Amino acid sequence: MRSILLLLLCAVSAHAAPNILFIVSDDQRPDTIHALGNVVIETPNLDRLVARGTSFTRAYAGYPICHVSRAQILTGAHAFKALPKYPGGAIDPKLATLAGTLQKSGYHTCYTGKWHNDGHPMQRGYTTTSGLYSSGGGKGITQPETDDRGRPLTGYRGWTFKDDQNKAELHKGVGLQPDNSRHIADGAIHAIQTAPKGKPWLLHVNFAFPHDPRQWPAGMKNRYDPAKMPLPTNFVAKHPFDHGNIDGRDEQLLTTPRLESDVREELAIYYAMITDLDAQLGRILDALPAPDDTIIIFTADQGLALGSHGLLGKQNQYEHSIRSPLIICGPGLPKNERSAVLVTLHDLFPTFCELSGIEIPSTVTGKSLASLLRHQTGRVHDFVTGMFTDTQRMICDERWKFVLYLKAEREQLFDLQNDPHELHDLSELAAHQAKKEALRIKLDSWRRANEPR
CATH class of the missing domain: 3.30.1120.10 (Arylsulfatase, C-terminal domain)
Structure with a gap:
């Protein structure tokens, strides 16, 4: 009799657990959301999330480069712990993962979009993939060497979309195409529509926009006029010293000293890529069967310089690069709030656990933000740290x-x-x-x- 009661309690608990939609953009500055003060950019769907949740204005990436930041998100641990062969290599297999933890607790877990860590998502706790975008699969396919402005195409060389058998879908193009975000949204929507009934799901969506190579998204040519783009307040033509990445790939995308006209043009296309991502996010939100009962978290792996402090890339400790936008929405959580409390991206793993009623694994070093969201505390960190190589x-x-x-x-x-x-x-x-x-x-x-x- 007792075992039957326990099974019934487990079934009720699993049924009551909230669905989770976790969206991550790529290289998105924290100051690129209209509702949070950027009067130039158009982000109506991110603005919807701002109105529905809490926006953290001091969320720190910890390590501002894609694969390391994402390893921190997946493990809930800082870079030195997440990657034992820091700053590269494989995620430590001894660490619990976000998807694996939820999967063991009864969640169906699906991964959509950019995968920039070792192995395959299904080796990191994801039950399945839908709209996976990862390196490889484009061998023998000739790609352009420059964009339509004559600048080198150095990002995402040879990347392709993959089906659920990990076979390259070459009809969607090779490299970062102008319709990349649409394909990722298609994968996310398919995952929502085909999620198994009767159990909660985690859908982890990683957009590849607005990472370079910067290009006008499909149907958005000249959406923003470069001549009208305001330069960052901290724009300068050249960084005063070698900060550790002065000759990095990102920094070579434009000439040095930086020309105002070049930076304005880059910003115009960057904003268009974010507006396109926002439109695709809106499609995903509209596909949710019960949006008010779904935990929705939006963030980015880190920000980007784009002319601030004379830099272009993210590999620095300035606020525009080491911080990420972060919005958290969910049933019973505050709406339309702003928080300037110090938080980190590896706080998200334990936050998911606590909001879902799941025990936080002992390998997690981040701090749950649930008590902060519920106004039960006013601080989770006395300080935060950042690092690069x-x-x-x-x-x-x-x-x-x-x-x-x-x-x-x-x-x-x-x-x-x-x-x-x-x-x-x-x-x-x-x-x-x-x-x-x-x-x-x-x-x-x-x-x-x-x-x-």
Whole structure:
């Protein structure tokens, strides 16, 4: 009798568990949502999510490069733990994964879109894929070497969509095509429509836009006029020193010193790619059978410079790159709220668990944001950290940011409260030495406890 009751309780629990839609964009700056203050960009569907949930304005990626950031999301652990052969290689197989944890708790788990980690999604806890976009499969297919502006096409070379048997769908093109987001949305919608009845599902959707190669999305040529695009407040023609990626692939997409006209053109296409992504997001939201009962989280793997501080890529510790947009919606959660509390992307795994009533695995180092969302606490982190290769380390609290450039032997200190665009480096001013040293001590302590030796 007792065993029957337990089975009934488990069945009720599984039925009551919420569906989860988890959307991640690629290289999307945190300041690119209309409802959060960007008056130029058009994002009506992201604005819908802003109205339905809590928008975190200080969500930190931790490690601003695609595969590392995504490894942190998948494992709920910081980069040094997620990738034992940091900063590359395979995810540590001893770590629990987001999808695997939900799958073991009765969820149907599906992966859609860009896969930029080792192996295959089904080796990381996903039951199936739909609209998978990953490297390989385009062998022997000739791709253009330049875009329609004559600039080199260096991103996503040889990438293809794959069917559920992992066979390349060459009719959808090779590389990052202008209709990439539509194909990803098609895969997500198919996954929603074919999800098994009677059990909750996790649908993890990774868009490849607005990552380069930048191109006008299908049907959106000249949606934004480059001449009318405002430059970032912290635009400069050239970064003052080698921050650790000054000659990286991303930084070579435009000439240096940066020309205002080039950056405006890049921003126009970048905004169009986000607006196209937003339209495809709207299609996915409209396909949800019970949107009000679904946990919906939108974020990006990191931001991007695009002219800020004289940089183009994301491999830096400035706010425009190390932060991501983050919106969390769900049944019983606050609507149309903003939060400036410090959070990280590897907090999302434990947040999913707590909102779903699932025990958080012991290997997770992130902190659940559920109590924050429910106004039961006002803080989850005293500080957050950032890193890139062996060249950059960062720590910031609610007001101050300290950046250490290990190879350049440079430091920066910013007062984010009074200087949110990081225009004034205070690291050499006598009045701020005590603050700088206090942050350095905290950073050194964190590094001793967490960095591989």
